[in-house]
Amino acid sequence: MTKKPxxxxxxxxIIVASVAGLTALGTGIVTASRFLTLPERVEAGEAxxxxxxxxxxxxxxxxxQNQKLLDTWDRIYQQQxxxxxxxxxPRSRTFSDHRKAExxxxxxxxxxxxxxxxCVEATEADCDEHETWDVCK
Numbered sequence: 001m002t003k004k005p006x007x008x009x010x011x012x013x014i015i016v017a018s019v020a021g022l023t024a025l026g027t028g029i030v031t032a033s034r035f036l037t038l039p040e041r042v043e044a045g046e047a048x049x050x051x052x053x054x055x056x057x058x059x060x061x062x063x064x065q066n067q068k069l070l071d072t073w074d075r076i077y078q079q080q081x082x083x084x085x086x087x088x089x090p091r092s093r094t095f096s097d098h099r100k101a102e103x104x105x106x107x108x109x110x111x112x113x114x115x116x117x118x119c120v121e122a123t124e125a126d127c128d129e130h131e132t133w134d135v136c137k
Contacts, residue, residue, distance in 0.1 A: 108136060 116136040119127035
């Protein structure tokens with residue numbers, strides 16, 4: 001028995017199929033080689049994660065120190081603000097009488113230090129009694 005030659009249109013399809021098979025085989029080899037290096041890549045990733053964890057811990061410590069510094073500066077600022085607050089009218093004060101003959105409201109008095117004090121009570125005695133003197137604006 002003799003073999004019949006292949007029809008001419010089947011020869012290119014056999015060549016294409018052979019090239020496709022070799023390509024698939026090469027892809028399989030490359031993929032398998034990636035799995036061979038997997039332990040080293042995992043170990044390198046773990047080392048990098050450990051390094052980043054250390055960096056994050058250091059940054060957390062720095063943030064805590066910065067927060068303590070901010071709290072300290074905030075306390076200093078609040079103390080300065082309390083020290084710079086506007087004084088309130090003392091109970092025993094000496095005012096110059098600069099009003100006209102008729103009484104006007106609001107009551108305005110100037111103390112010895114030059115502070116102008118205002119009050120909107122009905123009488124000056126009520127201002128003293130209720131301690132409603134405020135620095136005039």
